[in-house]
Amino acid sequence: xxGRRSRAPRSVTxxxxxxxxxxxxxxxxxxxxxxxxxxxxxxxxxxxLLPDVAWASAGRSEDxxxxxxxxxxxGEIARxxxxxxxxLSVCPPHAAVDTARxxxxxxxLYADLNAVxxxxxxxxxxxxxxxxxxxxxxPPPRKPGTTRLYLAGEEAPAVAKLFAGTALEAQVxxxxxxxxxxxxxxxxxxxKGTTAMLLAVRAAARSLGVEGELVREWERSQPELPARSEQxxxxxxxxxxxxxxxxxxIGRTFAAAGLPDGFGHAAAEVYGRLPKDAEPDLExxxxxxxxxxxxx
Numbered sequence: 001x002x003g004r005r006s007r008a009p010r011s012v013t014x015x016x017x018x019x020x021x022x023x024x025x026x027x028x029x030x031x032x033x034x035x036x037x038x039x040x041x042x043x044x045x046x047x048x049l050l051p052d053v054a055w056a057s058a059g060r061s062e063d064x065x066x067x068x069x070x071x072x073x074x075g076e077i078a079r080x081x082x083x084x085x086x087x088l089s090v091c092p093p094h095a096a097v098d099t100a101r102x103x104x105x106x107x108x109l110y111a112d113l114n115a116v117x118x119x120x121x122x123x124x125x126x127x128x129x130x131x132x133x134x135x136x137x138x139p140p141p142r143k144p145g146t147t148r149l150y151l152a153g154e155e156a157p158a159v160a161k162l163f164a165g166t167a168l169e170a171q172v173x174x175x176x177x178x179x180x181x182x183x184x185x186x187x188x189x190x191x192k193g194t195t196a197m198l199l200a201v202r203a204a205a206r207s208l209g210v211e212g213e214l215v216r217e218w219e220r221s222q223p224e225l226p227a228r229s230e231q232x233x234x235x236x237x238x239x240x241x242x243x244x245x246x247x248x249x250i251g252r253t254f255a256a257a258g259l260p261d262g263f264g265h266a267a268a269e270v271y272g273r274l275p276k277d278a279e280p281d282l283e284x285x286x287x288x289x290x291x292x293x294x295x296x
Contacts, residue, residue, distance in 0.1 A: 040067065049168055133181055150183050
C-alpha cells in the first residue's frame with residue numbers, strides 16, 4: 001500500500017451546499033472546474049453527475065468526442081492542468097500509469113479511479129504531487145443505488161464531496177492510498193473472473209465433445225448457468241479487451257497478497273482471445289475459444 005507522503009497535502013474545500021446533482025452554469029459559481037481523462041462510457045457517466053467538467057480532446061477518437069460532447073473542451077492536457085482544481089482519471093487499466101505521467105507537474109488533486117492493483121496505484125501516487133485512490137464498483141452511474149466509488153488516501157474526502165447527492169455513492173474507506181484499489185481488485189476478481197471461467201468451461205466442454213451433456217446437467221443441477229454463459233459471451237466480446245488488462249492487474253494483486261496469481265492471468269487470456277469486432281453471441285465466442293484450444 002502507499003504510505004503517507006512527505007509533503008503536507010493541501011485540501012480542496014468544497015462546500016456541500018455548492019454541489020447540486022444537476023449541471024449549473026459556471027458563471028458566478030464557487031464550484032471548481034473538474035477535469036476528466038478520458039471520458040469513455042464510465043468516465044462520461046461520472047462526468048455527467050458534476051456541474052462543471054472539462055476534458056482535453058487533442059488526440060482523442062471520434063467516439064470519445066461524441067461521449068464528451070456535453071463537457072467543456074479545453075483542447076490540450078496543459079490547459080486542463082492550468083484550469084482544473086481536481087482531475088479524475090477514468091481510463092482503461094493499461095493506460096493509467098501513462099495518463100498519470102502527463103500530470104507530474106500538476107498542482108491540483110489527481111484522483112485515479114481506475115481498475116488497477118495496489119502496486120500500480122503506488123506507482124501512480126509517486127508520479128503526481130497530490131493524489132487520491134479510487135475504485136468504481138458497478139455500472140456507469142446513471143441512477144441512484146447502482147454504483148459505488150470507494151476512495152482512500154489523505155485527500156480522498158475532497159473527492160467524495162464532489163459526488164454528494166449524486167447517483168454515484170462515494171465512500172471513503174480510510175487514509176491509506178491503495179486500499180480502494182485493493183477492494184476493487186478483490187471484488188472484480190469474482191465478478192469478472194467467474195465470467196471468464198464460465199466461458200472457458202463451456203468452451204472446454206465443446207472442444208472435448210461433451211457440451212450437450214454439460215448443458216443438460218446444468219439444467220438439472222444449476223439451471224441458471226446456461227443463460228449466464230450466454231450473457232458471459234456478450235460481455236466477453238463487448239468488454240473483454242478492457243477486462244483482460246484488469247484481470248492481469250488482479251493477478252498482480254493476488255501475487256502481492258502471497259496467493260497464486262494464475263486465476264487473474266488465465267481469465268485475462270480468455271478475454272484476450274476475443275476480438276472486439278466479434279459477434280457477441282455464444283456460438284461465435286465458443287467457436288473462437290475452442291478453435292484456439294485445439295490449435296494450441
